[in-house]
Amino acid sequence: MQRYHQLKVSRSQRVLLLAAYLLAAGTVYFCLSADFLKWPLLAALAVSAAVEHRRLIRLGNLRLGVNPEREIIELQQAEQPYFYFKYKVYQTRWFAILKLTNEQTRRTLILNPDCFQSRECYRECRYDLRRLEGSDAA
Secondary structure, three states, X not given: OOEEEEEOOOHHHHHHHHHHHHHHHHHHHHHOOOHHXXXXXXHHHHHHHHHHHHHHHHOOXXXXXXXXXXXXXXXXXXXXXXXXXXXXEEEOOOOEEEEEEOOOOEEEEEEOHHHOOOHHHHHHHHHHHHHHHOOOOO
């Protein structure tokens, strides 16, 4: 039976992204003395941070469908379904990384409790992904 999970933008991922870019900007600002290198690097970091934040926001509102019986993962973005027959799940205690591959694209999703409506939805998704690990789809 296929079960769908609604994903949203993770607050902790946005905070971690912001912290990494602030750390990089602080390192460039305080450790680089040449002004002709410092300001272009800071501008490049600012543009890169804006692009990454926009990409993260656009990836929000995904719908993840897991079907352990058919060994398939469906990802819906903007009502467009994408089907993945090859996947790999890396699970830790705090999050799961889902690598998806089909003929045209490769996607990597970091799934943590912030991405779901509740912790129970997160546990159900991890259970479904664990059931997929038993198959040899990857």
